[in-house]
Amino acid sequence: MKSIQFTHSYNKLGSAFYSGDKPKSVSNPQLFIFNQELQKELNLHGTVLNFEDGMPYFSGNKLIENSSPLAMAYSGHQFGGFSPQLGDGRAILLGSLFDSSNFEYDLQLKGSGRTSYSRGGDGRSALGPVLREYIVSEAMAKLGVPTTRALAAVTTGDMVAREGMIPGGIITRTSRSFVRVGTFQYFSSRNDLASIKKLADYVIARNFPEIDNDKSKYRSFLREVIKRQAYLISKWMGLGFIHGVMNTDNMSICGETIDYGPCAFMDEFNFNKKFSFIDENGRYAYSNQPHIALWNLTRFAESILSLLSNDQKNAIKIAEDELNVFPELYEKYWLEEMRKKLGFEVSTLQNKEEKKIIDELLNIMAESKADFTQTFYSLSNLKNSQSNGDDTLVRFFTNSKKIENWLADWRLSINKSEYDEDSRIASMKQVNPVVIPRNHQVEKVIRAAEDNNDFEPFFELNTILQSPYKFDQNKVKYMLAPKDSEVVQRTFCGT
Template sequence: MNKVNWKFDNTYSKLSKSFRELIKPTPVHKPEIIIFNHQLAKDLNLDFSRLNNEELSNIFSGNDLPKETITLAQAYAGHQFGHFTMLGDGRAVLLGEHLDNKKNRYDIQFKGSGRTSFSREGDGRAALAPMLREYLISEAIHALKIPTTRSLAVVKTGEKVVRENLLDGAILTRVASSHIRVGTFQYIAATQNIENLNTLVDYTIQRHYPQLTSSKFKAYDLLNLVIERQCSLVVDWMRVGFIHGVMNTDNMSISGETIDYGPCAFMDHYDPKTVFSSIDKFGRYAFSNQPPITKWNLARFAECIVPLIDKSEDYAIKLATDLIDNFQNIYEDKWLKMMKNKLGLFGEDYKDKKLIIDLLYWMEKNKADYTNTFCNLMDINSNEIYKNNDFINWKKEWKKRSKLNNSTKEKQGKLMKINNPTVIPRNHKVEEALAEADKGNLDKMKKLLAILKKPYDNQNNIEEYQAPAPLSNEKYQTFCGT
C-alpha cells in the first residue's frame, strides 16, 4: 500500500471522544471500481498506476485499508429544514488526513461505507446513482472554479440497498479540506462543554485560518472570516445558477467549500423561486433564498461560539449580532461586483444595479435561460428569444454603459469569459448520463465529464449540452439519495 504514497496524519482522531467514534468501514461482498479520478489522484501526489482494478476496488470499498488510517465517524448536529437534530456520520467513515507534498491537508472519507452509532434507523449504505451524481456535480463545480469537496472514486459494492426499489450499492470516496461543519459546532455547543468548544475553535483555526493563531479574539475573528468565506461561496453559486437544494447547517462547511451534493441542480430559465428538491416543500432552499439561508446558518454558528467571544454574554451577543447583521452588506457588495463581472462592466456607475435588475426581470418574465443569456451577450448563443424588443433596448443601455471607465471590447470580453460558463451540468443531461451508468454504461457520463472540465471554453459541437431541457409538463425533481 505504501507504493501509493499515502501520507496520513490523523489529527481529528486525537480529539476527545465527544467529537468522533472510532469505527471501521463494513466490508462489502464484491467491490468493483466504477470510476476513478486520475487527475485528482495526481493532484494529491498519489500514485495508483501499479495497482490493478481489483486492488483499487478493495481500497476504495474499505475492504483493504491503508495501514496509516485511523478510521472514524464524526459527530455533528444540524438544523434540518429549521429543526434541530443531533446527527453524525451515519453512513460515512473518515479514513484520515492525507498530506500532499506541499503539506496541504485533505480529509479522505468514504460515503456509503456502513452503519455507525450515528446511523439511527439508516442502513449506512448508499446507492450507485446518487454517488455518481456527487462525483459528477462536485467535479463540475470544481471546474467552475468554485470551492468544493471533490470525488476520487466510486465503487459498486456488489450488494443491493433497499430504497423504494432494490438498487445497486456504492461507496464514494470524498476529498475535502475538512469535514468541520456548522453542525460540528452545534453538536459540541449542545454538550455545554466549554473546554471542547475552545478545542474546536483552536483546531478549526489551525486547520483553516492559521492567520488567527495569535489573535486575542479568536472566536470573534473566526466568525468574521467564516462569514466572509461563506458569502463568497454563495455568490459563486448565484453566478452559475447552482441550487444546493438542502442547505441544512450540517451541510455548511466551515472551510467555505460546497459540501453534500444531494438534491442539487442547475437553473435553466431564470426564476428566483426555482426549487428542484423533492423534500423542499415550501421553497426554503430555493435559488433566491440561498443568501438569507446562508445568513441564518451563520447565525446558528455564531450562537455556538458566543461564550468564547466575550465573558459578558450580553456584549458577546451584541458583537456577534453586529457581524451577522453585516452579512447583507457584504453579500450585496460581492453580488453586485459579480454581476458586473458577468456583464463585463468596469468601474462604478449609479445605474449599474438598475441595469442588472432590469436584465433579471426580463429573463424571468420571458423565461430566458440564465446561462445562455450571458453567452448571448458574449456572441456565443443565438436564439429567437433574444430578438425581443425589450431585450434589444436593454442591450443598447448595456453597450452605452460598457464604454465607460476606459473599457474596451477586448477587456470586456476577457472579463465576461472568466465569469460566464458556456456549459453547465444541464439537469436532463445529468439524468441521461446517470440512467445509462445505472445500467452499466458509463460512456455518456464520461463524455459529460469531459465537456464539463472546460466550462469557460467555447467548445465545438456541444450544442446539445448547452440547450435547456425540452419543454415538458412534468416538473423536474431531484432526490436526496439517502
C-alpha cells in the same frame, strides 16, 4: 509502493468528537472512475490509491495502511428544526493528508455502511447520488467554486432499498475539512464549552492559520467564516446553482460546497426556483440561499458565544455586529460576480447605474423564463455595437423589445469602459460557462448506469465538464436546454 502519510489530526481531538467506526465490506466492487488529476494534487501517486490497485480501498473492503477510520459527530437544523444527534451516518473519515501546496485535506468514504450515527438508515448510497456528486462536485471545481472533490467512485455489487431496489455505490471524496456548523452545534447543545474551544482552536489552526495569533481570534474566526460563506453563496448565485438542502449540518466551516444530494442548476431563470422534493415550502429556493446562509451563520455564532466574551450580553453584541456585515458583504461579492458576467470593470463596484442594469436583466430573464446559462454565454459573444449577432441572445426572450432596449443601455455602459471589445469578451468568457451539469443530462447519466450498467454517458459528460468555459463542437448538445419531455422538476437526496 510508498505509504500514505496520514496525520489523523481529527482523531487527536478525542473520542467525544467521533465514533471509531469502520467501513463495511461489499460483495463485488468495481472501480469505474478514478481522478488522476486530484491524485497528483494530493501527492498520492505511487501509493495504493490508483486505478489498478485502489478498488479494495475505495470500496471499504480493505483499510489503507496507516488509516484510522472514524465517523464524525454533529447536530444540525434540518429545514429549521433542530436535531441534536446526527453525525456521519454513511460516511467514514479515513484520515487527513497534505497536498502538493501543503494544505491539509480529509479523505472520506461516503456510502460505506452503517455507523454509530446511522439511526434507522443502512449507511449506504444508491449509485445515482454517487454519480451526481462526482459529476457536479468536479464540475464546480472547474467552474471555480469552492467545493469538496471526488477522488474515485465504485459500484458495490449490492442493491440498496430506496423507492425500489437500486444498485449501490461509494464515492471517495476530499475536503479541506469536513467540520460543519452542526459540529459546533453538537457541543453547544450539550453545553460542552471545553470541546467548543478545542474544536475552534483546531479549525483555526488548520483552516484559518492567518488569525491564530489575533488578540480576538474567535471574533476573527466568526468574521472569516461569515466572509467565506458570503463568497461561496455569491458563486452559487452567479451560476444559477441551487444546493437544495442547506441544513446547518450541510454547511462547511471552511467555506466549501458540501453534500450535493438534491442539488441542481437552473435552466429557465426563476428567482424562486427549487428542485428538492422535500423542500415543499421553498425554504432553500434560489433567491433564499443568501438569507438561509445568514440564518445558518447565526446558529454558528450562537454556538460559539462562550468564546466571544465571558459576558453573554457582550458576546451577543459581538456576534450581532459581525453577522450584520453579511448582507453588505454578500452584496459586494455578488455584484462583483455579476459585473464580471456582464463585462463591466470590477474597479468601479459602486456604480449604481450598472447595478440597475444587472437587476433589469434578471427581471427580464425571469419574465421570459430565459435560460440562465445560455443567456449569459450568448451575451459574452455580443459586440460593443448592435449587430445581427444580437439575435443569438434575443431569441431567448418573449418580449424582444425589452431585451433590445436593455442591450442599448448595456452598450452605453460598457462603451464608457476602458475595456476594449476583445478584452471584454475574453473576460466574460472566463466567468460565463459554455456548459454546466444540466439536470436532464445528469439524469440521463444516472438512468443509463442504474438501469443498463452503461457508464459511457457518465464518462462523456464528466469529460465535457472538465473545461466548462471553453467552446468546442463536442459540447453543443450539452449546451442545450432540455426539451419539455426532458425537464427535471424534482430532485432527491437519495439517503
